[in-house]
Amino acid sequence: MRVSCMFYICRHAVCIVYTSNGDFRKLKLRFQTLKKMWTEFCVLSLLVPCASGFVNLAYTPTQKLQGTANMSQPSQKPAWSAGNAVDGNTDQELLTTCAVMDYSKTYSSVWWKVRLQKRFNVAYVVVYFRRSTIVRESGYSLYSFDDGEDFNSSYPNPQNLIFRHDPLLGCPDSTQTVTVNRLSREIVFYNTRPSNYMTNCLNDSRVKTTVEICEVKVMGCDENRFSSNQCNLECNWSCKNQNCDVFNGSCIYGCNDSNALTVDCLVCQNGQYISNRQCTLCKGHCKDRAPCNKLTGRCDNGCSNYWTGDYCDQCINGYYGNNCETECGKCLHMEVCDKKNGTCYHGCMNHFREPECAVCEDGYYNDTCSATCGKCANNKPCDKATGECGNGCKTNFEPPFCQICKPGFYNSATNCISGCGHCKNGAICDNESGRCPGECELYFAAPYCQVCEDGFYNETCSAACGKCANNAPCNNITGQCRNGCKTNFEPPLCQECQDGFYGIICNGTCGNCANGQPCDKVTGKCLNECKPHYKFPYCKVAMESQTGDSEDKPNTGAIAGGIVAAIIIIVIVGLAAFFLKRRQGVNRDPTGHFQIVSNDRKKGSKRNKYADISDNSLERFQEEHTNEALSRDDGGYYNTAEITTYIRTQDLHRVILEKNKKENNVYLDEYKRLPLGNTDKCKIGQQKENIVKNRFKTTFPYDHSRVILKEKWTDNDNDYINANFIKNCNGDKAYIAAQGPKKVTLADFWRMIWQENVKLVVMLTNIVENGKNKCTQYWPEKDKGMDVGPCKIKLLEETEYAFHTYRKFTVQQNNSNTRTIAQFHYTAWPDHGTPEELGLVQFHRAVTKKYQTGGLMLVHCSAGVGRTGTFIGLDSLLQHGRKFGRINVFEFVHKMREERMTMVQTAEQYIFLHKALLCGFQENDTVIKEDIIPTKINLLLQDSSPLNQRALYKEYKMLQTLKLTYDDKDTEDGQTTDNKAKNYDLKILPVSKYRPYLTTYIKGRNDYINAVCVPSFTAPGSFILTQYPLKDTEVDLWRLCMDHDVNALIVLGDTNEQGVSWIPQKGSTSYNTPYSLTTGNTGSSISGVTQDTLVISIEDQRKELDVYYIPFGNDNAILKGVELLLEKEKQHSFTSVIMSKDGAERVGVFCVLHNVLQQLRMDKEVDIFTAVRQIQTRRPEVISKLEEYRRCYELVPVSISEDGIYANM
Known part of the structure; x- marks a missing residue:
């Protein structure tokens, strides 16, 4: 037997004696005997009550x-x-x-x-x-x-x-x-x-x-x-030879029972496994109801249907419920639903009903819930599978789907209440647009044939308008001239002369008709007789004598007949010319907006109803139907036919190209028509006590739309802040446009945020620009609070991106509930000019992800008019254009200026707004969420449909279409006599505004190198893309590294290439006057990437940088190179030069891969399409082949595998 004793300082001890069969009995031993046993046991067996620790x-x-x-x-x-x-x-x-x-x-x-x-x-x-x-x-x-x-x-x-x-x-x-x-x-x-x-x-x-x-x-x-x-x-008796782990006692040398499977020597029954050092019931659903592995708890032969996981205790992706037999609904972005209750936590695809996303919301149908129900009777929902309205349609809709109007009606958006116009030969109009398929009935205006052409009126458009003032058209129903008649015409129809006048244009004055009666208003003849002594019938010429009249009468009749005949001919010709000109001029589209129609329409076209007539023959009888001249703000005049109208979003690119042809003169003309600031509407902002609160002397809020602060925080507070409410395209109050807060208005700024319950702030200026204070910082630093009045503000989150910074605040006033506010701070608006269109559109996309519909968006820059107006215009017009397919930039900016003065402050910003809108409408939904990257990209890469039908190919072709085209003026620096020979390929030249300038003086060298600066996902100047140095340009590469504080040199070479000649071998030094170059002696190679350090020295300056040589054909090397660079970039302000032979072909793939992995790390998503587009903005020649674009997609899933880059971030 074995004895172990617990010794007490007392007269007796209780010992437990273990026998071979496991029984025990208690013994009482004499104190002296026990003391002797204890001492020997401590010495021989090292029982540590006699010592301390091991x-x-x-x-x-x-x-x-x-x-x-x-x-x-x-x-x-x-x-x-x-x-x-x-x-x-x-x-x-x-x-x-x-x-x-x-x-x-x-x-x-x-x-x-x-x-x-x-x-x-x-x-x-x-x-x-x-x-x-x-x-x-x-x-x-x-x-x-x-x-x-x-x-x-x-x-x-x-x-x-x-x-x-x-x-x-x-x-x-x-x-x-x-x-x-x-x-x-x-x-x-x-x-x-x-x-x-x-x-x-x-x-x-x-x-x-x-x-x-x-x-x-x-x-x-x-x-x-x-x-x-x-x-x-x-050690436990169940351990083999009673030997065990010295730290935890587990049986690391084996167990006495051969059936034991773990270091605890536990023996479990079927249906049990060892967990937390005890036998636990199997928790999975093994295939064919087999027991789980007693050691691991896993199902060695696989799982039952719809179960997965190491223990077969989770539903496979796409199923949920107690038995994992219910298929998930259509979760947004193909996310996996909750495997217990089927909830899609981030919403549904299209219009599936939350939270399970299994059936369509009322009003939608088909297997993707992407189709909208028609106009079912009594607003009942349609069948969610077929889309049919079981109880019939609303009035004038065509069953069974009730989505289009019945023949003879159009415009389902307005419930088909509009009947077709007077289409020629009884043709049926288009049931959506209302356009007639061919011509209209006579004198109705194409294409809708609902109203008369200008110059005609009544229900059948058979009556010609009279002579309205300023050549305005008459009312097309009544024929009345709204603004009066031309001189001497009789209102309201203006079709005949006033009494006392006659002629085609009523410019003839009646003669002296008897009894004051008017003359004939066409011929001018008096109807009866003349006043005494005047010659009939015109009564204008006095008679010389009363003799000889009888002899003259026959001749007088002949003359009069000839005159009447001549007048009739002239009238017919004049009327023909009049009707012909009325056919020309200004038409209107069905929205009531003017459209430009050429005044030199070809003669003899099928719409002309009359023969050609000489212009000279009409001069005496017609007046040109010209566009009305209206005064404009600058005192000049413009033509109403030139007013900018709605532009279809698909036509915006063409419209911009056309406007650009005239060197922006069209833009400038439009911009000049916008109303200037009217300080007479700004009484409150100009009051003495408020002057100090304005950042600029001439920028005030209009009184009718200003934000009025209602709550006072101190006795000195009033209701004034330099801010206005701005309406969106729908006329809803959606924005606050404000100046950047000053120190004296900091509390007012937060009063406004609190009062209007602002959840989203867009900031478009830096605190300091060009040495001038532009805005007071109104948020605290990280881990530091800020108290403004009764508000306590904390900064919870701050994330820096290449062109903006995202911040998240909490604000609490007294004991009220805490509010959360998101701030998007655009940091890339240059001191002068405008930013890149794509950069601002990407910023806008980040903003809209956080924007809560219905809440006010607070937008500010410094003055709160120029950049602020531009961004609000971009946001509202993008929303409107995506919903309705058309926009009116001029009209919206005009409306903004009615709410706050000088919104979109410069013509350059007005032009930029058009281009940014185009960029926004060209956006594709190419974002891929982290959890579906392998699935989504595999679908793209494995697509076996014809090439021109593949999504990946379409993305690539779209990139080529959207790629910016730069002219010789943009790249003129690379084409000068001094610089031509410095380019590897004259088709790949740097855009001047993006190239890095060399500043170190070396005799005979200028500031040029064929290189461009491009952003990473987190920093605007992370990369400089350049070509291998030529024989004469090596010194410029070292100038570049010194002048721009380069930290790393990435060389993308050939697989069989062993380094490059212009970097010295390991442990050696070379010279390129005036620079000395020394490579370190401790370089290494990992996954195909060769790493070295390079020291560049010139006089007393010394620069050490990392050099990575990456064989471009080796995928592992590309991935490892990106991984190494991402690790290095954890340092602040890290700049890398990325090189290939031509500075374009290979560098694009590397930079795109780098940027999307940064995006994945920060935002849990990737957008390869936009990453390529961002770099192509500055170096259009990158990713010029489909194979390169495809390789970007191929490498991303590899990089996020278990052993890939993302796993190591």
Whole structure:
């Protein structure tokens, strides 16, 4: 039997005696007997109630423990023997307390060992080397040997190795602690110097070694005990030979029961497995109801249907519920639904009903819920599978889908209440647009044939308008002239002359008709007779005498007949010309907006109803139907036919091209028509007490739309802040446009935010620009609060991107609920001019992700008009254009200026707004969320449809279409006589505004190098893309590195290329006057990437940078290169030069891969399409081949695999 006792300082102890069959009985022993047993047990078995923690098994005199030490060579002096290392003295300076060999001897192999008194359960070893000569021990090894295991100094068994110092990592520590956790009898220190010995330990000898050890502690317990808490626990009887792990007691040497599977020697039943050191019921659903693995709990033969996971306890992606048999709905971005309840936490695709996204919302149908129901009767939803309206349609809609109007009606958006116009030959109009398929009935205006052409009126458009003032058209129903008649015409129809006048244009004055009667209004003849003494019929000429009248009468009749005939002919010709001109001029589209119609329409076209008539023949009888001239703000005039109208979004590119042809004169003309600021509408902002609150002397808020602060925080507060409400395209109040806060308005700014419950702030200025203060910082630094009035503001989050910074605040006023505010701070608007269109559109996309529909967006720059108006215009017009397919930029800017003065402050901003809108409408939904990257990209890459139908090919072709085209003026720096020879390829030239300028003066060199600066995802100037240096341009590369503080040089070479000639070999120096170049001696190669350091020196300046040579054909090398660079960029402001032979073909793939992996790390998504587009903005020649674009997609999934880059971020 085995006895273990718990000893108490008392007269008796209770001992438990374990017998072979597991029974026990209690014994009472006399105190003296028990005391003797206890003392012997402590000494022999090392029970640690007699000691503290693990015991030094090599030297503990109080427990009579002393190991025996010896070494392979004699000590340098007798007093420095091997035994000094197990004497308990850990002094590392005195030679007399250490075991020291003679180092003057050239020993290529040495050992020192200590043999313990018996076999122990060793926990760890602590070695104390002589501190001053530690380099001599470099490369040593430690071994542990049990009873029956022998140390062979010629070839120590590697299975007994417990530690080896790597000399390539430098010198060893002077004190080394090594975990052993073995049954051991002997500990051996061993060192050798083989012929191939390499070391990075300074002053280490490569040919000899020695022993200089001051102390070795071997810490542990008796062979059947464990625990660092005084070895107070006994190994479990179920452990083989009752041996166990010295730290936790697990049976690491095996179990007595062969059925036990773990170090705890537990034996579980079928349907159970070991978890947390106890038997637990299997939790998975194994295939064919098989039991799980008793050791791991996993289903070795796979899972039942719809189950997955290591333990088959999770639903496979796409299924949920207790039995995982219910298929997930259509979650947004193909996300996986909650596997318990089927909820799609980020919403549904298209119009599926939340939260399960399994059926369509009311009003939508088909298997993707992407189709909108028609106009079902009584607003009932349609069938969610077929889209049919089971109870019929609303009035005038065509069953069964009720989506289009019945024949004869049009415009389903307005419930088909509009009937077709007067299409020629009774044709049916288009049931959506209302356009007639051919011509209209006579005198109706195409294409809708609903109203009369200008110049005609009544229900059948058969009546011609009269002579309205200013050639305005008459009312097309009544024929009345709204603004009066031309001179001498009779209102309201203006079709005949007023009494007293006659002629086609009523410019003839009646003669002296008898009794004051009017003359004939066409011929001018008096109807009856003249006043006395005037000659009939015109009564204008006085009669000379009363004689001879009878003789003249026959001739007079003939003359009168001839005159009447002539007048009739002239009238017919005049009317024909009049109608012809009425056919020309200004038409209107169905929205009521003017469209330009050429006044030089070809004669004889099918719409002309009359024969050609000479212009000269009409001069006397017609007046040109001209466009009305209206005054404009600058005192000049413009024509109403030129007013900018709605532009279809698909036509915007063409419209911009047309306007650009005239060197922006069209834009300038439009811009000049916008209303100027009217300070008469700004009474409040100009009051004396408010002047100090305005940042600029001439920019005030209009009184009718200004933000009025209602709550006072102090007695001195009033209701004024320089800010206005701005409406969107729909006329809804959606924005606050404000100036950037000043110190004196900081509290007002936060009063406004709190009062209007603002959740989103867009900031478009930096705090300081060009040395001038543009805005007071109104948020706290990270980990610092800010108190403004009763508001306590904290900065929760701050993330920097290449062109903007995202911040998240919390604001709390007194004891109210805490509000969260998102701020998007655009940091890339230049001091002068406008930013890149794509950059601002990408910023806008980031903003709209956070924008909550219905909340006010607060937008500010410095003055709150120029940049602010431009951004609001971009946001509102993009929304409107995406919904309705058309925009009116001029009209919206005009409306903004009615709410706040000088919104979109400069013509340059007005032009930029058009181009930014085009960029926004060209955006594709190419963002891929992190969790669906492998699935989504695999679908793109595995698409086997015809090439021109593949999504990847369409993306590539779209990139080529959207790629900016630069002219010779944009790249003129690279085409000068001095610079032409500096280019590898004259088709690849830097755009001047993006190239880095060289500033170091070298005689005969200018500031040019064929290179461009491009952004990473997080910094605007991370990369400089350039070509390999030519024979004459190598010095410019080193100027570039020095002038622009370059930190790394990335060389994208050929797979079989061994470095480049212009970088010196490892450990050598080359010269390129005036620079010296030295490559380090410690370079290495990993995954195909060769790494070196390069030092560039000129006079007293010295620049050290990392050089990475990457064979471009090696995918692993590309990925490793990106990984290494991403790691380096954790430093602040890191700039890299990316090089290939032409500076375009290879650098694009590398930069795109780098940027999308940065995006993945920060935003948990990638957008390869936009990443390419961003770089092509500055270097259009990158990613010019489909294969390059495809390779970007191929490398991203590889980089985020388990062993890939993203896993290491």
